[in-house]
Amino acid sequence: MTVNRTRRRLLAAGAGALALPALPSLAWALPGRKHADWLFSAVDDARGNHRIAAITPNGEQHFTLAIPERCHGGCLSPTAPRAVVFARRPGQHFYVVDGDRREVSHRVAAGGGHHFYGHGVFAPDGRYLYVTANRLEDAMGLVRVYDAEDDYRHVRDIELDGIGPHEIRLMPDGETLAVGLGGIRTHPDYGRVKLNLGDMDPALLLVDRESGDVTARHRPSHHQLSCRHLDVAEDGTVIAGYQFQGPEWETRPLLCRLGPDGAFSELALDEALTASLQQYTASVAVSRRRPLALVTAPRGHKVLLLNHQSGKLVAEYALADAAGARCDGEGGFVVSSGRGGLYRIAPNKPEALALASLPLRWDNHLT
Secondary structure: OOEOOOOEOHHHOOHHHOOOOOOOOOOOOOOOOOOOOOEEEEEEEOOOOEEEEEEOOOOOOEEEEEOOOOEEEEEEOOOOOEEEEEEOOOEOEEEEEEOOOOEEEEEEEOOOOEEEEEEEEEOOOOOEEEEEEEEOOOOEEEEEEEEHHHOOEEEEEEEOOOOOEEEEEEOOOOOEEEEEEOOOOOOHHHOOOOOOHHHOOOEEEEEEOOOOOEEEEEOOOOOOEEEEEEEEOOOOOEEEEEEEOOOOOOOOOOEEEEOOOOOEEEOOOOHHHHHHOOOEOOOEEEOOOOOEEEEEEOOOOEEEEEEOOOOOEEEEEEOOOEEEEEEOOOOOEEEEEOOOEEEEEOOOOOOOEEEEEOOEEEOOOOO
C-alpha cells in the first residue's frame, strides 16, 4: 500500500477549465446540520479526463479535481470535512478529498495482489474505513479496513467467502455492514471482462464489522442476478438493485428488499417496466424523511420511486442516462445524468426538475 502523506495538488493538472471562482468553505453533514452543502461524484470531462466533482444541490456552484483514473462511488466521513472516492472496478486507489482545502490529501493504493470495487463506508466514529476489494490469487471478496486516523493505514481484511463485493453500507446498529456481493470474478489483466458468468454466486450479505462474521447471506432467485448497489433506511430496511448477466431476452426481477425483521424478498414490478430497464439498475438512494427509495436505470433512461416499506412502485420518471442519486434532506432526491444534467425528483411532482447542465459525464453515484 502506498499513501501520499503530503497534500497532493491534483487540481493543478488541468482543472482550471471548469473551476469557478473561490467558493465558501464546505459545510458537511455533521451533528446539528440538516445535510451536506456539496454533492460529490466521479466524472469525466468533455475531453475524457477523469475528475472528482463537487456541486451544490441546487446546481449553482461546482468545482473539480483532476485524478489519474476513472472513479465510481464515494462516502463521507461522519466526523470531519472529508470525502473518499473509490476507483472504478477493477480499481487500484481511493482518493481522500479535503473539503476545506478543496484538494486530494491522500491517494491510497490497493496494494499488490488486490483491487478495489468502487465503494466504501466509514465507521460511526469516523476512524475506520471499510472498502470492498478483491484478492487476486483466489478471487476472495474482501472488506479491507483502513485507519483514517493513521494516514489510512491498512489494518486488516474481512473475508466474505464470495466473489465481487460491490456497494457497502452501515446498518443503523452501527455494527453491521450490508454488502452487495456481485458474484462476478474480474482481474486487472483482463480489464472489466467477466470471467465466471456460468457459476456466479451473488448475494446480499450482512457482516459484523468487528468479528468479521457473515451473519446473513440472501441469494437472488437466479445465479446471474448480480447484487450490486444498495441503500439502508433508518428502520434497517435494505433496498438493493441487481444487474442481470444472462440472455438479453430474459426478464428477471431487478430489485430486492431486506426488511427490518430479516425477511428477504424480490420486488415484483410490471413485466413491461422491468424489461424496459434493460437488465440493469445503478444507484439506490433511500429518503431519510419519507418511506421512499429511488433507483436509477441508465440503460432504460428511467428513475423509479418505491415505497421501501411495502416494496410497491410509487412513480416512474423518464430521465436520459439517469446516474447517481442521493436524498436531498427535504423528502426528495437529487439525480445526476451521464449526459451532464443534475435534477431534483420530488414525490408530488410528475417530472424531474432540471437544476444544472455541465460539460461532465457523471458516474453512477452521488455522495
